[in-house]
Amino acid sequence: DQQVKQNSPSLSVQEGRISILNCDYTNSMFDYFLWYKKYPAEGPTFLISISSIKDKNEDGRFTVFLNKSAKHLSLHIVPSQPGDSAVYFCAASDSLQGAQKLVFGQGTRLTINP
């Protein structure tokens, strides 16, 4: 039962262009969504998040959009830089659950080409 899905295993983008990573979820109880970035041999690092009461959150080059009716969120990176090459995980949380547990998607490997 995959509650959070990232249907694109990989994405290749030219440096300077926009990268768009997508994520779908099925559990309507999720009220907080996060994006993590992971380099090889390192743990995931937090990138940006959005509460379910918002539809957009922006932080520098990173913007996350949430479409609750479609149960879909996306991460936009503009402009894309070579250092953005990593695996990106979408994650969701239901704050009413006692533990602050994250439910992750399978990840999308982003490659930025010079």
Add this chain to the structure above:
Amino acid sequence: ETGVTQSPTHLIKTRGQQVTLRCSSQSGHNTVSWYQQALGQGPQFIFQYYREEENGRGNFPPRFSGLQFPNYSSELNVNALELDDSALYLCASHSGGTSINEQFFGPGTRLTVL
């Protein structure tokens, strides 16, 4: 302020054996969560410890158990290892009550079961 550390980095075990993985939480954090990341998948929540008590568990069998110590470091124990237990094991620490996006992940322990 030290980050989250995990030991060992890599481990090879045979089926049926037992393993203990260790995690030192970030300074000031009293909550540790453990995740299993199988190859090509996103991290899956195993369980969480808050002030030395288990505070939520994912869909993992009882042979996965844990401990949290008074200094908030934690151990993950897996008994009767199976081939499917081969994965990257991640721990994440944060302070109970803080925002979920303030979870900090360690680099992980790569477990291989032969």
